[in-house]
Amino acid sequence: MIFGARPVRRLVRVGSVPVGGGAPVSVQSMTKTDTRDVAATVAQIHQLTEAGCDIVRLAVPDLAAARALGAIKAEITLPLVADIHFNHRLALEAIRQGVDKIRLNPGNLRKPEYVSEVARRAGEAGVAIRVGVNAGSLPPESRARYEAEHGPAEATARAMLDAAKEQIALLEAEGFHDIVVSAKAFDVPATVRAYQLIAAACDYPLHIGITEAGLPPAGTVRSAVGLGLLLAGGLGDTLRVSLPTDPVEEVRVGRAILGALNLRRRGLTLVVCPTCGRCEVDLRGLAERAEQRLADLDRRLHEQGREITVAIMGCVVNGPGEAREAHVGVAAGKGRGVIFSHGHPLRTVEEGQVLDTLVEEIEKVVREGSAPAPPTTS
Ligand code: SF4
Numbered sequence: 485m486i487f488g489a490r491p492v493r494r495l496v497r498v499g500s501v502p503v504g505g506g507a508p509v510s511v512q513s514m515t516k517t518d519t520r521d522v523a524a525t526v527a528q529i530h531q532l533t534e535a536g537c538d539i540v541r542l543a544v545p546d547l548a549a550a551r552a553l554g555a556i557k558a559e560i561t562l563p564l565v566a567d568i569h570f571n572h573r574l575a576l577e578a579i580r581q582g583v584d585k586i587r588l589n590p591g592n593l594r595k596p597e598y599v600s601e602v603a604r605r606a607g608e609a610g611v612a613i614r615v616g617v618n619a620g621s622l623p624p625e626s627r628a629r630y631e632a633e634h635g636p637a638e639a640t641a642r643a644m645l646d647a648a649k650e651q652i653a654l655l656e657a658e659g660f661h662d663i664v665v666s667a668k669a670f671d672v673p674a675t676v677r678a679y680q681l682i683a684a685a686c687d688y689p690l691h692i693g694i695t696e697a698g699l700p701p702a703g704t705v706r707s708a709v710g711l712g713l714l715l716a717g718g719l720g721d722t723l724r725v726s727l728p729t730d731p732v733e734e735v736r737v738g739r740a741i742l743g744a745l746n747l748r749r750r751g752l753t754l755v756v757c758p759t760c761g762r763c764e765v766d767l768r769g770l771a772e773r774a775e776q777r778l779a780d781l782d783r784r785l786h787e788q789g790r791e792i793t794v795a796i797m798g799c800v801v802n803g804p805g806e807a808r809e810a811h812v813g814v815a816a817g818k819g820r821g822v823i824f825s826h827g828h829p830l831r832t833v834e835e836g837q838v839l840d841t842l843v844e845e846i847e848k849v850v851r852e853g854s855a856p857a858p859p860t861t862s
Contacts, residue, residue, distance in 0.1 A: 487715075487716040487717070487718065487745070488716065488717045488718035488719075489718050490718040490719075491683075491718060492504070492505060492506045493505070493683075493687050493688065493689045493690065493721060494661070494687045494688050494689060495507070495689070496612050496662050496663065496664055496688070496689050497612065497662070498510075498539055498563045498565070498584050498585045498612050498664075498722075499539075499562075499563025499564070499584035499585075500563060501538050501539055501563050503612075503664055503689045503691075503721050503722045504664075504688070504689025504690075504721045505689075507721070508747070508748050509715070509720055509721060509722060509723060509742055509747055509748060510538035510539055510721075510722040510723075511536065511537055511538050511539075511722075511723060511724075511735055511738040511739055511742070512537065512538065512539040512540065512541060512565070512691070512722055512723065512724040512738075513532050513537050513540060513541070513724060513725075513731040513732075513734045513735050513738075514540070514541040514542070514543070514567070514724065514726075514731060514734075515528045515529060515532075515540060515541070515542050515543070515731060516528070516730075516731055518549075519542045519543055519544060519545075519549040519552055519553070519556070520546075520548045520549050520552050522552050522555045522556055522559075525542065525552070525556055526556055526559040526560060528731065529556070529559075529560045529562060530560070531731075531732050532562070532731055532732060532735055533560070533561060533562055534783060535732045535735040535736060536735055536739055536750070536751065536786050537562060537731075537735045538562070538563075538722075539562060539563045539565060539584075539585075539722065540560070540562045540563070540564060540565065541564075541565040541566075541567050541587065541724075542556070542564065542565070542566060542567060543567050544566045544567055544568055544574050544578055546574070547573070547574065547577060549574075550566070550574045550577035550578050550581065551577060551581065553566060553577075553578055553581035553582070553583055554580075554581035554582055557581065557582050557583065563584040563585065564582075564583045564584050564585075565583065565584065565585040565586070565587055565614070566578035566581075566583045566585070566586050566587065567587045567616075568586055568587060568588055568589070568593070569589050569592050569593070570592050570593065571593075572593060572595075572598035572599070572601060572602050575588065575602045575605075575606075576601070576602065576605055579602075579605050579606055579609050579611050583611060584611060584612065585611060585612040585613065585614060585664070586602065586606060586611060586612075586613050586614070587613075587614040587616045588602065588613060588614070588615060588616060588651065589616050589617070589618060589621055590615060590616075590617055590647040590648065590650060590651040591617065591618060591620075591621030591622050591623070591647060592621050596654050599651060599654040599655065600654055600657065600658050603654065603655045603658035603660040604658050604660075606660065606662070607658060607659065607660045607662075610662075611662075612662040612663070612664060613655060613660065613662065613663055613664070614663075614664040614665070614666060614691055615648050615651045615652055615655070615663060615664070615665045615666070616666045616668075616691070617644045617647045617648050617665075617666060617667040617668070617678075618668055618669075618695055619640050619643075619644060619667075619668065619669035619670070619671070619674065619675075619695070620669075620670075620695070620696070622640075622643050622644065622647060626643040626646060626647065627639045627640055627643045629642075629643070630642045630643065636671075636674070637671055637673045637674040637677060638674075638677060640669055640671065640674040640678070641667075641674050641675075641677035641678040641680075641681055642681065644667040644669070644674075644678040644681075644682075645667070645678060645681040645682055645685060647667075648665050648667055648682055648685075649685060649686075652665070652686060652688070661688075663688045664688060664689050664690070664691050664721070664722070665682055665686065665688045665689075665690055665691065666690065666691040666692065666693065667679060667682055668692075668693045668694060668695035668726075669694070669695060670694065670695055670696050670697070670706075672694060672706065672709055672710040672713070675694055675710055675714075676710065676713050676714055676717070679692060679714055679719045679720075680717070680719070683719055689721035689722065690719055690720055690721050690722075691721070691722045691723070691724070692710075692711055692714050692715075692719065692720040692721075692722070692723045692724075693707075693710075693711070693723060693724045693725065693726055694706055694707050694710035694711065694725075694726065695726055696726060697710075697725070697726050697727060698727075698728075699727075699728060700727060700729060700733070703726075703727050703728070704725075704727065704737050707725045707726065707727070707737060707741070708737070708740075708741050708744075711723055711725070711738075711741050712741060712744070712745065715741070715742070715745050715747060716745065723738055723741070723742075724738065725737045725738045725741070739751075749791045750785065750786050750789060750790070750791050751782040751783070751785045751786040751790075751791060751792075752775075752778050752781060752782035752785060752791070752792055752794060753791065753792070753793045753794070754771060754774070754775060754793075754794055754795075754796065755793060755794070755795040755796070755797075755807050755809075755810050755813070756768075756771045756795075756796045756797075757795075757796070757797045757798045757803065757806060757807075759798045760798070762798065762799040762801060762802070763798035763799055763816070764798075764799070764816075764817065764818040765798065765816040765817075765818070765821075765835070767796065767797075767798045767816060770796055770814075770816060770838065770839065771796040773839055774794070774796055774839060774842065774843075777839065777843055778794070778843065778846065781846065781847070781850065784850075785850070790850075792811050792812075792846065792849060792850060793809060793810045793811050794810060794811065794812055794813055794842075794846060795807030795810035795812075795813030795814070795824075796813065796814055796816075797813060797814065797815045797816065798815075798816055799815060799816065799817060800815045800816075800817045800822050803815030803816075803822075803824075804822070804824040804827045804828070804829060805827055807824075807827070808826060808827035809826075810825075810826070810827075811825065811826070811846075811849050812824070812825050812842070812845045812846050812849055813825075813842075814838055814841075814842050815829075816835075816838065819834065819835050820832055820833065820834055820835055820838075821833055821835065821837075821838035821841075821842075823838075823841055823842060823845055825845070825849075830845065
């Protein structure tokens, strides 16, 4: 085994999506619209659904936002999570509105009786709860307790574990066990360590993420490194990439991280060579046009749980060989392109015909059913 074994954690159902229990790692995102604007929020959720998002979370800053959740839920197919801070009444209203999961932040919902009340109502309604610890909202003294002896990253991790355990204990005292746990920090080592500690302390499924990761590309890299380390270590049942971008980008990055680890490869995977001195075409332009032309196919394959790997390579000398694992591809050359499959040339076409011919071949492979089902998640 190349990566750490992925231990099967407790199964929690978030609407129709299983989290834990050996289910594939799901990808979440969060809308960036005003939740009170039902039409705009529903439109963004539809975009996320098309991009392959599995679960969507919404900010619930006030009662008007909480009251909009039912109307939003009626228009979408994704399981809906209400993100609650400070005010437990918003959680109670969200449950009344029919959400599938509540995210509570132990750092800012501290009164035990409030947490207990949310647990009771969620239990009655069959709604899951995420204990969503965030390093930024921990009381400073919780870290200080460990800092002198263990250093900052370990202190943050231990403080996050304490916060999670405290809220989990309140939920369990109400007989509530549909719990998902997260412990996110900006600092990658602190986050990884926190999840290691939490994984050893309980068997609830883990929602993983690096919070406030930053602008792309730095934020994308930070997320990929943090989530990659966790997943390679067998930790993570559902994930969210946090970027200050269109949320569709978060989903794309999340899926790419899972794809890079062979944890979930569905839809279209594009292999694109980096180009070098041999390249004599606008390869990036060709790859971008191919990605646009194949967007519908990607969606179709995704719905069917199938996948195809397509290579766009810059030269005929090394291209086909370098992309041997692609189902189909093109090796571009000056004024022409060689269409190939699994490293073997099929035919050569003029530059103006490259994209149409490539798409034709891809459609043929898909129609003939030779694009296989994805590997099962391990
Ligand atoms: Fe260079 Fe050709 Fe390799 Fe692209 S496929 S990196 S152009 S050698």
